[in-house]
Amino acid sequence: MKNFKRLSFIFALAIIAFASCVDSNGKPENPIIIDGDGILVNTNITRNTIWETGKTYVLDRRITVTAGNTLTIQPGVIVKGAAGSGSDASALVIARGAKIDARGTSTSPIIFTSVADEIVAGEIASPNLNPELSGLWGGVIVLGKAKVSLAGDFIESQIEGIPPSDTNGLYGGIDDADNSGILTYVSIRHGGANIGEGNEINGLTLGAVGSGTVIQNVEIIGNQDDGIEWFGGSVNVSNVIIWNPGDDGLDTDQAWSGTLDNFIVIAGNETDHALEIDGPEGFYSASHTLINGTIKANQTAGLGDFRDGAKGSFENIYFFNLSEPSENEGVGDFTLSGNKTLATFADGELKFANLQVTLNEDVELSQVFKNGTDAYAKIVADGENTVGANKDAFASTWSWAISGL
Template identity: 75%
Template sequence: MKKFNSLLTMFAAVVIGFTSCVDGNDNPTPPVVPGEDDVLRVESNITSNTTWETGKTYVLGGRIAVTSGNTLTIQPGVIVKGEVGSGSNATALIIARGAKIDAQGTATSPIIFTTVADEIAPGQIASPNLEPDLSGLWGGLIVLGNAKASLAGDVTETQIEGIPPSDTNGLYGGSDDADNSGVLKYISIRHGGANIGEGNEINGLTLGGVGSGTVIENVEVIANQDDGIEWFGGAVSVKNALVWNAGDDGLDTDQAWSGTMDNFIVLCGSETDHALEIDGPEGSFNAAHTLKNGTVKGNNVAELGDFRDGARGTFENIYFFNFANPADTDGRGDFSLSGDKTLATFADGSLKFANLEITLAEGVELSAVFKNGTAAHATSVAAGENTVGADKTAFASTWSWAAAAGAISDL
């Protein structure tokens, strides 16, 4: 009933007459409805350097791309709202290869990406009308770059998932691992993950071939129908990330991403599949990434982690709790290596684990959760006595909805 009521709110919000549009030269056209000139509608791709200003709300009227050679600057406190839609009508903001985003919110004035059904206004942190588990109401934020990715057939570029092949702004990949797609700081992305086709949803934050010159810090993704954050190759690093109520995976890595995720929190929701899904390379190019200093709270359904298809990387200083007994959930609630390729990378040291801690459900053995020999790198600890995990002070209630809602108070 809670989600049904929220959906009624969503449809009511769709009929609101949002005003004005941006012409790509920082010049909003005159508002259609007097008195609403702080709500600006964006209908077409951004083809010149453009600034979205503090105190204003920008409504994405479709799939909007910042095209190559151009920079979109988003000032602190801006709210970006995507129209409701799925399939070819799914809304999203795409930073195409060769373009940049300069979205630097602050600890007291974050930049919020959400749905048009959300009644949130500049200066607010929590939605006044939507629950933090309502997903799929718009697309998400997609950043694409020229860094290397391990792609099937050893091609150097491909189309990002969630964007139709007809839109060439969805291409990513190349040879420049130092590529710079801009800056994301103090960002909250909410209620996204619209489905454009069977098994083809948009992630909250998608990073495709993004280079190490890009800065991403202090980001949260809330109630996304697909993954919270997904990396497709690239070399970008991320610091201080929180995912709450992902519909599929919390953090998902693919195609030989080679950066570092440092200080993260995953709060599994009722539909979360894996807290961590780690995939191996798809072509001959190999690289490894690092996930460290993380806290993962389960939901009695999700798996802690699934490492697949020759996964590589280092995973250290991660604390897990509130997961179910795998024996009671048909094998859910475990930390596993899937397939011979992954068993081989674990055996040869290309896949490494260190300092994994967990508070086990009563009567559960460590080896029943950490499968395939990974229990050698894990320790059982009592609740509240973990010595590793995330530093939750990075997620202040002045910018993070999860913190303001008390969702991280027990970490």
């Protein structure tokens, strides 16, 4: 029945066809949007709008929910982004002063994916795309009015991924209680389209998002850039799982001041670091907390890189599946980079507690946890960790990524 449903959806409704099938990397080229129950979205959202359960919405380009308006996405909705790069990359942007109300459920998550994905309502795993496939569309960008730490002490800036000519890309302000809406039980997949040399869109970008916003039960799968990147803001986030990020799993910048509680990062073959933590760029300074996390490493990724005067508290995190320490800088390491970061660590502005790791017998703790961070880490046998994420939050009824842990 499920196969018949999928074939009927693709054949009878004909949401997409491909002008030239796939390129040499197996990525779709030049999708042509055709009529059907897949609803084409090709203009900005300038009034309160509802995307309804049981329907698929196709982002033809970068689509912005403009200030003063709310986009409500009901449980089970599938949103598919068209292929494209540069200024043509598809993405969903929630501008400053706008809101998203995306409330999936544990049995009916909201899924953002590529037009190449044959997934239909009621499915969790893609029937045709590998979880490592990335860069097929852009991602989700949420912008707010909370504080950020910017060079030159400006209070606002243009978010990466949006051309400067589009003022809907501005983020930052002075309202730390700002409310950009709700994201819960949401899966974002196969994103990270290239918008410029060495510049891709994150799976979920949070620019100056305030503490009035609710973000929980979110997974990012196969994104070409970071899984989630925070640019300042004060939003608290919980129950996050990142699978196969192409750059960093979790990336924090510009003095984000919130808390991430209960998270999993599953490194892929192209992952740079599970954690990349940067310090403030301007006069405004704040720190954040990451607590109760599990990180599954691999043969190529670094565990964590704390840079540019990083500040914050990192507690109750378990690391496993590590490779031997590598001569390649950063691979398999938990490091503090630069004198500014060594200083914040020394004066207690950068804190670690209850770090646990499973290592091969011939590897010493200080070979992995460098710059004195080994004092806060403990070796445990496989499966004997007493810290880490609560995996029950990522039940397979809504999360595809949990199958990679």
